[in-house]
Amino acid sequence: MKLLKGMLLASASVGAQAELIINEFDADQPSSDTAEFVEIFDGGAGNTSLDGHVIVLYNGSDDASYDAIDLDGFLTNADGYFVLCSDSATVANCQLDTLSQLQNGPDAIALYQGSATSFGNDTAITSANLIDAVVYGTNDSDDAGLLIMLNAGQPQVNDTASTSAQRCVNGSGGALNTDTYTSAIPTPGAANACAGGGNGGGTTDLGSCGDAAQLISGIQGNITNITADTSPLVGQTVVVEALVTADFTKVDNDNPRYNGFWIQEEESDYDANDMTSEGIFVYSNDIAVSVGDLVRLKAQVDEFGQQTQLKTVSDSTVCSSGNSLPAQQNVTLPVSDLLDFEAIEGMRVSYSQGLIISDLFGSGYGFGNFGQFGVSSKLHFQPTEIAEPESVEAAAAAELRTRDFVLIDDGVSAKNPAFIPFPDASGFSALNPMRIGYTVPTVDGVMHGFNAFRIVVPTDITIVPSLPRTAEPEVAADANLVVVGMNVLNYFNGDGNGSGFGEDLSGPAKSTFRGAETYEAFQMQEAKIVAAIQATDADIVGLMELENDGFDADSSVADLVEALNSGQPAEDHYSLVDPGTAKIGDDAIVVGLIYRADKVSLKGDAVVLDETNSPTDANGVLFNTDKNRPALIQSFEFQGNVLTVAVNHLKSKGSACGEPNEGADGQANCNIMRTRAAKGLAQFLATDPTASGNDSVMILGDLNAYSKEDPMDELETAGYTNLKYTDKATEVQPYSYSFSGFLGSLDHALVKGSLLGNVVSVDAWHINSVEDTLMDYYTEANGHPFDSIDNYANADAYRSSDHDPIVVGLKFDDNSEPDPTPDPKPDPKPQPPKFGAFMPFMLLLMVGFAAVRRKR
Known part of the structure; x- marks a missing residue:
């Protein structure tokens, strides 16, 4: 194809003031x-x-x-x-x-x-x-x-x-x-298109190979505003002549792919502007093309999903085949501006710096829906996990992630494909997972944009399992008591007898039901949670998102305890903490506590903190359980030591609370509600509500606040230490949850008083936050439209929830008081010795033996 450059008017004067x-x-x-x-x-x-x-x-x-x-x-x-x-x-x-x-x-x-x-x-x-x-x-x-x-x-x-x-x-x-x-064809801010001449022809006849044709750079335009990335020729019919660089036309109905192919100008036809792309997607399954073909086609310029493309191909011809492809554009993350992505839309690209998988939810469709995942130059953490809200550092962290993220896509457009070609040729499965933290040494593909910038790649991409699964959390070897906080993701057991799940319900009961839709899905959920808790070898477990259905034999918490104890030795059996009420609050979900009765014993009664006994201030109740779930507090005794555990699940960041400027400071919805609850919790615990007589207190749970947010500040001001930011933590930058490509800690363990000296390790066991949702308990009857979903759910700990469990190792000295020695009782009927002088020796020997037995 011949490049037709725009001719400047020879008589245009250039001097102190150019002619306009x-x-x-x-x-x-x-x-x-x-x-x-x-x-x-x-x-x-x-x-x-x-x-x-x-x-x-x-x-x-x-x-x-x-x-x-x-x-x-x-x-x-x-x-x-x-x-x-x-x-x-x-x-x-x-x-x-x-x-x-x-x-x-x-x-x-x-x-x-x-x-x-x-x-x-x-x-x-x-x-x-x-x-x-x-x-x-x-x-x-x-x-x-x-x-x-x-x-x-x-x-x-x-x-x-x-x-x-x-x-x-x-x-x-x-x-x-x-x-x-x-x-x-309109060309605002660029040399005129000029049908039959100038910077590319605007003719609507296909013409012959080598004739003047519209340059792709003119179609893509010189975009200067990422929110206005529309082609200047949208709606126009153009003739282009360019090389096929990637073919993703439909193979069959089971493998629809992207229903089109990409073309790119020959390098000799590039314009001199680095900000105008030389490639474009052609939405058509009607043309038989191969990579390396030089094609000439007549089509309409269109915008679809913020991507410029050609559609409605009305005429075409293959000019030649087997041509060398244009060189790849080398790209490094982070880019300096999102316009850098726009400038290479539709072009061959290469990322060779080594990237890390940072998100499995893609642009909102999910890894399982369209086979896409996000990569960055590094893992990114929630701005308010690493910096104070509204700080320059928090704003910089948020902005950087937008420039340090692209999607890798397998090019298949089907939702819920039966086969996902990552992480290797054998495909995604329960035992061959994709995890956040895996690395991708090199990525070669075509830059594509459909509501998010992504790369379409061949399926032979190399993915390295750089953050492999572990069989158990990291707990210090000298720990002799393990406390775990775990969100169990809507553990609802129906009626407790195999029925009463989502598919069996209607009306109000259906609208408030959460969790598994079927008994079969619940069995998978239960198996995964049991596997996770047993792997932690926990002695005390604080639970969040249990069904709030009481404490009797058919309740969710009793069901979980029964499943945990099944087939286990008696010394590993769990018991549940029952506060003596029919339910705790009115929310659909509730917190709970279970413990190994052979290891620890209850000291006093459990106490529930809700708005009826909450501390107050001038603005009313601090711990508002209209939004926050009530806290469950119980003291335990272990080898003569006492510790109090308070399990919490504060208001989520989702639905609004009607607070002033809600979410504007980067702490999302209901921050004031959570902060007041944290203040009320600290004040309530300071009164020793369980009458433990001890200052060793642990706050455990899903606080729905990242580590630098106001609720955490409130607790730290009250004297609590966030264990995940101490030298006992197993990682420098902790996290327990993944959201929108950011990692962060919503789940916490904080201690106060002498208990800090007993902490020997704290670990966020990454079995959930970095795993894809396809691994969880949902089955096809739970809303997924294809049977192969069951191939991904496995009765193991991985993706047993969406939050990682927090595992705290504690070491206590044995302060148990020895069993008292009973006073000897006199023989009411003394008998004369029968063995003469040998009797005193025998009595002495027996007393000595008894003493030895007591010591054992």
């Missing part, structure tokens, strides 16, 4: 006029000041002005263009979007030296200080009253709905001359 002309305009578009613009050109000088210039619009109905726009403070761009438009979201390269309306004509556009104050509404035409003008209509008769602004004999220009009016060749004709205007 109106070079292109578009007053009429299909249906509503939403992409009107006027382009000024300085002959290519570039960066020409427009101070002291004004655009004046004249109405043909009375040949008087109806609008005037000052250009003070603006320059032409580096290539010499300035674009005034009605909407920068629909006009590429727009520098000033105050153009209220270009009437369809007959009307005129004029460029003057002067200011808008000199051209109020209904100002008559004047030639004083007139630099250039164009008179136009939309199939209208000539307006003689307007044409007096032009040089004698110059025509009225016709503007059509599907094209713009532009000087061809680019910049030609001279000021106040309109005879070089023609209709062509």
